[in-house]
Amino acid sequence: MARPRTFDEDAILDRAMLLFWRKGYEATAMSDLVEELGLGRGSIYAAFGDKHQLFVRALSRYLGHQDALLATAFDADGPALAQLRDVLDRLLAADAACGNAGCFSVNSIAELLPHDGEVARLAQRSLRVAEEAFARQLERAAQEGELSATITPEAGARLLLTLVQGIQIVRKVDPDPARTAAGLDSAFALLSGDASKQPAALAPAPA
Amino acid sequence: MARPRTFDEDAILDRAMLLFWRKGYEATAMSDLVEELGLGRGSIYAAFGDKHQLFVRALSRYLGHQDALLATAFDADGPALAQLRDVLDRLLAADAACGNAGCFSVNSIAELLPHDGEVARLAQRSLRVAEEAFARQLERAAQEGELSATITPEAGARLLLTLVQGIQIVRKVDPDPARTAAGLDSAFALLSGDASKQPAALAPAPA
DNA sequence: CATTTACTTGACCGCTCGTTCCAGAACGCG
DNA sequence: CGCGTTCTGGAACGAGCGGTCAAGTAAATG
Structure with a gap:
């Protein structure tokens, strides 16, 4: 052992993530990363x-945060649908952390797949994990x-998964926060079969 | 007037569209276009x-095709929901024309917005046109x-618009055609309030 | 048929890309 | 304290980028 790293790898990955998120993979140059990360090219x-590889590490870190939220957010207490709705709102809110850049995962899928x-x-893994978490929660709701x-x-989980991805696209075109979750409002009203929940938002998570 | 063009501008735009669609904006080099279009750089x-500008022209042409489909597909005959479902299936089918590249519009939004x-x-224009067309048809359905x-x-139109964008993303990750439209099946079942329509597909357009 | 005019081609330009490399700095260890 | 090792920063590299240009070519015109 000799000279140790002067930087925290995870902190660097977070900054790289934000840059790739904002600009996309191809449009982000190494010179941008050098400037943003404050490291020399060699490092x-x-x-x-x-x-x-740096991009993949940054994307993995982003997806890991999402997985962690989904893994810890659900419990058996309180109304299942409201809890699910709350988690989706938190997922969407987390993606607002990067201006109007949408969702890092959706952007990456659109730019880089299928190549x-x-x-x-x-x-694939990330979507599967999310869909399964949604399905478990809807199972309890049922x-x-x-x-x-x-x-x-299962069908409801697929519907919500698809809808959330779509929101990330529509939101980049029309960032109006009032309209952003309108699709979710409608979906939850239909899922619960309750006409009274259509115009207004659902109740927040239990205190 | 002297020497006329040796190529058809629209045919060239179609080929450029396919290339941008498949590879994205940044990943498509002018040398790729020269090869694919069969024209010299100068031309x-x-x-x-x-x-x-070439990209914008190609995207405009793509969106124009979508607008044309939406403008001509609806009439006052036959069941409104089934007609709408048929149009959405045709929109999705048209996007399968480029392998598993998804939807050119969604890919472009994800890669290039908000910059x-x-x-x-x-x-913005394209999504607004689609949403309004959906809303008109759902108005008739109501x-x-x-x-x-x-x-x-209006809420249903927003829901369907968002869902279709989401399908384009999910489809790039999981191209299984059986699962591709599953979200649409569920959405139409819920929109019609008919439990019998859940597992099976809706009826096709009138003959 | 000669002239004019527009279009086509591909060599070429300066620049920026992702990547490599090396000289020097900073720390752990004997 | 000084040696060995690792990390650091930035100069340098070849390749490939988007874009330009001038010479050649083909159609329209009188």
Whole structure:
């Protein structure tokens, strides 16, 4: 052992993530990263290999945050649908952290798939994890009589998963926060089969 | 007037569209375009200005096709919801024309917004046109009693618009055609308030 | 048929890209 | 304290980028 790293790898990954998120993979140059990360080119290459590996590491970190939120957010207390709705709102709110850049995962899928196999695998895993978490929660909603009989938990999970991805696209075009979650409002009103919930937002999470 | 063009501008735009669609804006090099279009660099620049203008022209052409489909597909005959569902299936089918590259519009929004103002304007207009067309058709569905009272035509249009964008993303990750339109199946089942329509597909357009 | 005018081609330009490399700095260790 | 090792920063590199230009070519015109 000799001279130790002067930087925290995770902190660097966070900054790289924000840059790739804002500009996309191809439009982000190594010179941008050198400037943003405050490291010399040599240090970046020694620590992460090359641009693509750095991108994959940054995207993995982003997806890991999402997975962690989904893994810890659900419990068996309180109304299942409202809890699910709250989690989706928090996922969307987290993606507002990067201005109007949308969702890093959605942007990466749109830009790099189907050509980039490594990013494809990450995206597959992430979507599967989310869909399964949604399905489990809708299963509980169904058992507790909250879910409309018109739809199965699995179909509802697929619907919500798809809808959230779509919101990330529409939001980049029309950032109006009032309209951003309108699709979710409608979806939850239909999922619960309750006409009264259509215009207004659902109740927030339990205190 | 002297020597006329040896190429058809629209045919060239179609080929440029396919290339940008497949590879994205930044990843498509002028040398790729020279090879794919079969024109010299000078001819391309003389005809279209620069790479970005060529991209905008290609995207406009793509969006024009979508607008044309939406403008001509609806009439007052037959069940409104089934007609709408058929149009959405045709929109999705048209986007399968470029392998698993998804939707050119969604890809462009994800890659270039919010930084590219010109593409942003095109996308805004296109989404607005689609949403309004959906809303008109759902209005007719409501008048004819096909639409669930749980949702307004405007909210349903927003829901479907968002869902279609989401399908384009999910499809790039999981191209299985059986699962591609599953979200649409669920959405239409919920919109019609009919539990019987959940597992199976809706009826096709009238003969 | 000669002239004019527009279009086509591909060599060429300066620049920026991702990546490599090396000289020097900073720390752990004997 | 000084040696060995690792990390650091930036100069340098070849490749490839988007864009330009001038010479050659083909159609329209009188």
